[in-house]
Amino acid sequence: MLIQHIVGLSGLVAACLFIFGLKRMSSPVTALSGIVVAGIGMVVAVAASFLVVFDLPADVAPNRVVNVMLAVVALCVGGGWAFLRGRKVGMTAMPQMVALYNGMGGGAAAAVAAVELSARAEPTALGMATTAAGALIGAISLTGSVIAWAKLDGKIQNPWRFAGQRIVNGTLFLATVLLGIALVVSSGSPHFALLAILFFAGALAFGVMMTLPIGGADMPVVISLYNAFTGLAVGLEGFALQNPALMIAGMVVGSAGTLLTLLMAKAMNRSLANVLFSNFGDGAAHGGSEAHGEMKSADASDAAVAMRYASSVIIIPGYGLAVAQAQQKLYEFVKLLQAAGVTVKFAIHPVAGRMPGHMNVLLAEAGVPYDIIFDMEDINAEFPATDVALVIGANDVVNPAARTDTSSPIYGMPILDADKAHQVYVVKRGQGKGYSGVENLLFFEDNCSMVYGDAQAVLTQMVQAVKDLAA
Amino acid sequence: MTMDTTMTWLIALYIFMLAAFTGYEVISRVPSILHTPLMSGSNFIHGIVVVGALHALLNATTPFAQTVGFIGVALGAANAGGGYVVTDRMLAMFKSSGKGKN
Numbered sequence: 001m002l003i004q005h006i007v008g009l010s011g012l013v014a015a016c017l018f019i020f021g022l023k024r025m026s027s028p029v030t031a032l033s034g035i036v037v038a039g040i041g042m043v044v045a046v047a048a049s050f051l052v053v054f055d056l057p058a059d060v061a062p063n064r065v066v067n068v069m070l071a072v073v074a075l076c077v078g079g080g081w082a083f084l085r086g087r088k089v090g091m092t093a094m095p096q097m098v099a100l101y102n103g104m105g106g107g108a109a110a111a112v113a114a115v116e117l118s119a120r121a122e123p124t125a126l127g128m129a130t131t132a133a134g135a136l137i138g139a140i141s142l143t144g145s146v147i148a149w150a151k152l153d154g155k156i157q158n159p160w161r162f163a164g165q166r167i168v169n170g171t172l173f174l175a176t177v178l179l180g181i182a183l184v185v186s187s188g189s190p191h192f193a194l195l196a197i198l199f200f201a202g203a204l205a206f207g208v209m210m211t212l213p214i215g216g217a218d219m220p221v222v223i224s225l226y227n228a229f230t231g232l233a234v235g236l237e238g239f240a241l242q243n244p245a246l247m248i249a250g251m252v253v254g255s256a257g258t259l260l261t262l263l264m265a266k267a268m269n270r271s272l273a274n275v276l277f278s279n280f281g282d283g284a285a286h287g288g289s290e291a292h293g294e295m296k297s298a299d300a301s302d303a304a305v306a307m308r309y310a311s312s313v314i315i316i317p318g319y320g321l322a323v324a325q326a327q328q329k330l331y332e333f334v335k336l337l338q339a340a341g342v343t344v345k346f347a348i349h350p351v352a353g354r355m356p357g358h359m360n361v362l363l364a365e366a367g368v369p370y371d372i373i374f375d376m377e378d379i380n381a382e383f384p385a386t387d388v389a390l391v392i393g394a395n396d397v398v399n400p401a402a403r404t405d406t407s408s409p410i411y412g413m414p415i416l417d418a419d420k421a422h423q424v425y426v427v428k429r430g431q432g433k434g435y436s437g438v439e440n441l442l443f444f445e446d447n448c449s450m451v452y453g454d455a456q457a458v459l460t461q462m463v464q465a466v467k468d469l470a471a
Numbered sequence: 472m473t474m475d476t477t478m479t480w481l482i483a484l485y486i487f488m489l490a491a492f493t494g495y496e497v498i499s500r501v502p503s504i505l506h507t508p509l510m511s512g513s514n515f516i517h518g519i520v521v522v523g524a525l526h527a528l529l530n531a532t533t534p535f536a537q538t539v540g541f542i543g544v545a546l547g548a549a550n551a552g553g554g555y556v557v558t559d560r561m562l563a564m565f566k567s568s569g570k571g572k573n
Contacts, residue, residue: 011522018516019493025512025562026501032562035512039555042518046551049525060530063537067529070541074528075521078545082553089557097557098511101518105550108520111543115527115536126480227514230550234520235490239483241523247483249519251490256498256513260506350503357507364564375503 003055010048011245017041018249022256028370045245046075078104091365092322095354096152099223102230103145109138109233110200116240117183117196127240128184134236136180136203141229143207148219148226151211152354160212166277169209176202210276218275220355221264225272228257260356267350269402269413295431298449300458301465303390303425304333308466310387310423312343314379316416317363319353320393320429324455327366330392333459334368336466345382346373347416349397380417389421391442392455395428399440410438424448427458508565511558518551 021038024030050071053064060067082101089097113135117128150156179199186192214222231253238246265272307313315334321327334344346363353359360373383389391398398418401408418424419442426443428450442448451458494513501509524547528540 014519022497022512022516025509026497026505028505028565031505031508031565035555035558035562038512038516042551045519045522049522052529060532063532067531067537070537071525071528071544074541074544075548078548079552082549083556086553086556094557098514101550101553102514104546105517105520108524108543108547108550111539111546112520112523112527114539119536224510227510231517234517235487237520237523241526243523244486246519246523247486248490249516251487252494253513253517255491255494259495259498260510355507355510357504360504361507361561361564370504370565373504
């Protein structure tokens with residue numbers, strides 16, 4: 001009895017620490033301590049859950065030693081592998097890593113559900129239904145996240161689509177839910193095991209089918225959605241296990257993740273349904289507007305000199321910067337400009353990078369202090385009074401077509417008003433289109449010049465040009 | 472359904488509701504520069520599922536429950552361990568220019 005109280009209280013402590021930790025993570029100043037606080041909560045909860053071995057029911061007691069050994073090995077294998085992988089992974093590959101870890105959490109929730117369904121001594125309909133619901137969501141999150149990981153990691157290149165896909169997926173989902181209901185109703189019947197296998201197979205297959213048709217550009221939203229799914233699944237399994245810590249932690253993540261997903265979808269000016277079901281990012285089907293005028297190109301060193309003698313520069317980095325691994329070089333250039341008295345700011349579009357805030361992480365990695373990095377709504381008003389806007393590796397997020405061209409697929413998406421700066425330089429590898437496949441009207445504006453080349457090479461030239469001036 | 476389980480069910484709903492509001496409130500005040508670390512941080516927190524998996528494994532009586540429980544603990548531990556490291560690495564990079572300048 002005493003042990004149950006201790007385990008129960010440890011759950012309460014863990015839940016408190018999780019919420020407190022999340023709260024601290026909500027400000028850049030306290031964020032690092034936030035994850036430590038949450039980590040302490042996790043250690044407390046995991047350590048306390050081993051106490052149950054001193055208070056096992058008679059039928060479990062003979063397995064005590066084997067079970068504890070299995071648990072320790074599983075903790076070391078799973079935790080150790082993830083720890084080492086997480087230490088080594090590059091910051092640009094972070095989104096897919098989060099997807100992978102998230103899928104594993106979903107898989108763990110599904111595994112808990114499978115054990116509960118198989119072992120429950122006196123099943124109640126409500127307990128069964130909750131367990132099955134958690135299993136369904138967890139299993140979808142597992143395979144869906146793995147597909148998302150494979151897409152972001154470049155292991156699956158193209159969206160897989162066919163006619164009537166939505167009908168197939170809808171039927172699969174419906175069949176899986178019906179299997180789940182049959183499972184709950186038929187508890188104790190001889191067909192139970194077969195139903196359970198079909199149910200899990202259906203849920204796992206649906207996760208794959210649901211994610212395959214979604215384009216790579218939409219994966220961040222999908223990962224965020226599956227993050228919320230896993231949270232929800234964990235919360236539901238928490239109820240099945242009568243464990244309030246799991247319920248609270250799971251539900252906090254479920255609601256926070258849902259909100260985050262909606263914020264991300266909103267930043268792209270798309271509804272969540274649109275992301276999941278519209279087959280966006282096909283490229284071929286897009287109309288797009290006629291571009292007027294022509295693109296002008298400028299020399300990297302000319303652009304650098306122009307910025308050196310400007311009084312204010314706003315830099316708009318995109319994922320292309322990270323692909324070229326040029327953040328360090330960019331910051332070196334920025335420091336030179338700052339030393340020459342130029343006010344330099346970074347403007348970050350909500351969907352820059354591969355997740356909201358991903359670009360901030362990439363810049364932070366290069367040492368750029370976060371107080372010269374600004375969100376779109378905070379900086380957009382400053383562009384008309386800015387001498388130079390430098391766009392590096394970004395495209396759709398500065399396309400004025402989003403403001404004016406109602407026929408454009410990106411119409412209505414909030415953009416950074418780079419075109420309103422006196423002079424715009426766009427560092428770009430070639431004349432290709434952006435992720436959305438839309439022609440960028442900014443490139444044809446009178447005040448815009450293109451600097452063609454790899455971001456790393458261009459920035460190296462820019463740094464050299466500014467240094468040459470000083471010498 | 473007895474009175475007892477009805478209360479449990481209702482209390483569960485209360486817990487879910489309060490937790491949902493908590494999650495919403497905590498996230499809604501976060502600046503977007505922290506969204507990625509926060510997604511990773513919340514990803515770490517649902518790694519608490521490892522506790523549920525440990526419960527299942529430590530109470531296992533059949534080889535099936537032991538096998539699936541083992542997989543569950545390993546996956547849950549990977550979720551928690553990986554989520555922690557990745558979040559910690561991301562957050563460690565945030566620093567203001569106050570400290571860094573000259």
